[in-house]
Amino acid sequence: MSGYTLYDYHRSSAAYRVRIALNLKGVAWHGVPVSLLKGEQRSAEHLARNPQGLVPVLDIGGGTVLTQSLAILDWLDAVHAEPRLFPADPIDRARALALALVIVADIHPIDNLRVLRRLEVQFGADADARANWYRHWIAQGLDALEAAAPVEGYFGGEAPGVVDCCLVPQLYNARRFDLDLSPWPRLVAVDARAAVLPAIQAAHPDAVAPVA
Numbered sequence: 001m002s003g004y005t006l007y008d009y010h011r012s013s014a015a016y017r018v019r020i021a022l023n024l025k026g027v028a029w030h031g032v033p034v035s036l037l038k039g040e041q042r043s044a045e046h047l048a049r050n051p052q053g054l055v056p057v058l059d060i061g062g063g064t065v066l067t068q069s070l071a072i073l074d075w076l077d078a079v080h081a082e083p084r085l086f087p088a089d090p091i092d093r094a095r096a097l098a099l100a101l102v103i104v105a106d107i108h109p110i111d112n113l114r115v116l117r118r119l120e121v122q123f124g125a126d127a128d129a130r131a132n133w134y135r136h137w138i139a140q141g142l143d144a145l146e147a148a149a150p151v152e153g154y155f156g157g158e159a160p161g162v163v164d165c166c167l168v169p170q171l172y173n174a175r176r177f178d179l180d181l182s183p184w185p186r187l188v189a190v191d192a193r194a195a196v197l198p199a200i201q202a203a204h205p206d207a208v209a210p211v212a
Helices: 013-025 044-049 069-079 090-107 113-123 127-148 162-176 185-195
Strands: 004-008 029-033 057-061 064-067
Touching: 004 013, 013 069, 013 090, 013 162, 044 057, 064 069, 069 090, 069 162, 090 127, 090 162, 113 127, 127 162, 127 185, 162 185
Parallel strands: 004 029
Antiparallel strands: 004 057, 057 064
């Protein structure tokens, strides 16, 4: 197959961000599923791609692989300039990165599958306790994002940008854990506007051959 290869898990927020970005850029790619539930991310084959044992991993050819979703989005913007995901102005770029990091650095890491499993193993947290933990940290982050959310359009302006690439997967997972999103109407509206875009529809977990 031509294009980039994305080592992916359909419900991974981080991989979902990259799928959105690749589709918005209109670049050719194909996915190779890595089942997190089956532990395939810890296989020797995958650890050779990414010693952290995480997804996404983007193979761009020539023996070069990229990891960490935000770094991959930054590389895509440098190599495939249009449409831009990161603002060109340094101040606007810093502000966009700060908002993206609310999700990428503050919400997602402590709600990651490996953290939820650790809560179960180390502290005996049952399914309800893990879900409450998940919802608590999402809610804190969404409060901050709601205050900065646009009334019209996207965080990226007239088209989705880096923050939108991060927001859509986060709200998808919030709904999976039955978080009531009514306190964040602007975020819900941004997500609804994004949901009608073909590039974002094609990145949805249900559209990418889900694996167990």
